[in-house]
Amino acid sequence: MRVSINDVARVAGVSKSTVSRALGEGSVSDVVRERVLAAVRATGYRPNMAARRLRSQHTDVLGVIVADIRNPFFTALIHVVEKAAHEAGMRLTLCNTDEDPQREAECLELMQDERIAGLILAPTRGTVGRASRLALDCPVVLIDRTVPGSRHDAVVLDNQAATAELVEHLWVQGHRRIGGLFGSTSTTAAERRDGYLGAMRAHGLDAAYREVAPTVDAAIAEVDAWLRQPDRPDALVASNSLLLMGALKAARSAGFRIPQDLALAGFDNERWTELVEPGITVMEQPVEDMGRAAMALLLERIETPHLPVRRLTMHGRCLPRGSTAPRGTGSAA
Amino acid sequence: MRVSINDVARVAGVSKSTVSRALGEGSVSDVVRERVLAAVRATGYRPNMAARRLRSQHTDVLGVIVADIRNPFFTALIHVVEKAAHEAGMRLTLCNTDEDPQREAECLELMQDERIAGLILAPTRGTVGRASRLALDCPVVLIDRTVPGSRHDAVVLDNQAATAELVEHLWVQGHRRIGGLFGSTSTTAAERRDGYLGAMRAHGLDAAYREVAPTVDAAIAEVDAWLRQPDRPDALVASNSLLLMGALKAARSAGFRIPQDLALAGFDNERWTELVEPGITVMEQPVEDMGRAAMALLLERIETPHLPVRRLTMHGRCLPRGSTAPRGTGSAA
């Protein structure tokens, strides 16, 4: 606010054009550059980004919109994306939608107002059908989730295959009454549900799944009720680590032993999944790779807008642990 | 980028001054306002924030700098702060320092460049001594941690008392060889260490503590080595949930039973701490209150710069669980 480029110019005894050049690309004599830099130090000058952006019609700000900042998957994503942005000399502006389509619309407008250079977006399911609204005038890379019908670059997991693998694993371990617990707000959860349904069908098993808000508390409530019913499952697949945690909590407080009374498997290799007893079988996602890939796609597209649409599909890794041990084999509690 | 206030003005058949007024504070006739709003809808106009900020010399952006975005404490903080900011009609720009003083310095400069209206900062210990540099020309509220010698508003926990309470609890449960595991990068960790030292002294016990980078992996390495030594502790207090998790992992893989071989207590009531077996005794922090309080202090000070410095001290709540059960009482594994 206080010290502007004019002050630096005065102190250095040059024009503000020269100061601008000395601080940026332009060619300046070494003597003058030295004097300018000295003046900058003396005055404590810091450029005003608003002015710079307005004038240059160019911005170094990238947007990131996630659906749930308290989901460790997204936290890890933000962490690596921020690192990559920093390495690329870009700044980040972050928005959290809390799975609320309306909040997401607001976030999109905020990004628009900031005239960001590009956006990494984990859309909530409400974005569906409003794909046209997603017509920001900047490149967009979808991450973890997609918007049906959109023509944006994307980095996603092979959700169907990953979930099918989890079901397959449970089947091999001898489980038959396998239930599914899926989020209700993302295409990712829907794909995982479909992968679950496909795998169940392939084995001629009856599918039974629930869709809930992807939070620990919603999962607790749902699973708690579910486990009281006569047709309750003896194994459960949860579509993210929050639902998985809720399922575990509900099972615990209902007195179900794992895996004897209820086997458990889910997504994301959070540290707690191997600290609980027994460890929980999970599908690990290459979060860091996904974040880096998304950033790479975004920077590429900012550089070269007319690239064809690219959709990167990453693969999960199944980590079998005690929670899915063969029926009747679990050690006594 | 594309459609500017001029386009709206042309479509509405008024001057851009009128458009600006219709969209903001100014008084405009109802007829004109209607026409302007229609033109906005028709053109899809969105204001250019850079231009608005530059001209009005006023910004609605608040900064948040945290030391570790992967620490759930900070994630929770960000979540509530973002919510509060949104309610106050403010935007947030977020920075993560990863406990690196140099990265923090960069973040501070970024904030400066953005001419933010105010900053919520969880400083890393490297900020010490550079308190003068922290002379941003905007209000600052420190959260969770302080900068020694600084005259900023702050919202912190009564760290000494909280840690002393944890030690006291362990003492009551019959533990005597109580070790401490503290972060090396925050005033908060230092205060917790001091609280630990004071409580140990008060009971005439020998203190033995380690200071490490506040990460799970650093804690694993440290505790792993520590537990191999003859003078190893039989109880451990960890200064945050990451260190606590690391301590638990190390104890587990070394084959130590909890609490029989090693009692464990730490900070932050993360959900996993009650899911592991036995549950871990923790000091719960009122994160949400802290975030809301910080935002309230910040908004107040932006409104009224010349308020006296305020330091809010919040209190933790000790949640005793199985990990600190009386010696010799733990149920067999």
Next chain:
DNA sequence: CTGAAAGCGCTTACAG
């Protein structure tokens, strides 16, 4: 290599 001038998209006195 350097400076004077124009202008990015807005808001805000200032007249009317």
Next chain:
DNA sequence: CTGAAAGCGCTTACAG
């Protein structure tokens, strides 16, 4: 209530 003009702090052709 409305419009013309100035100007926020920069960058960038344009001359020299």
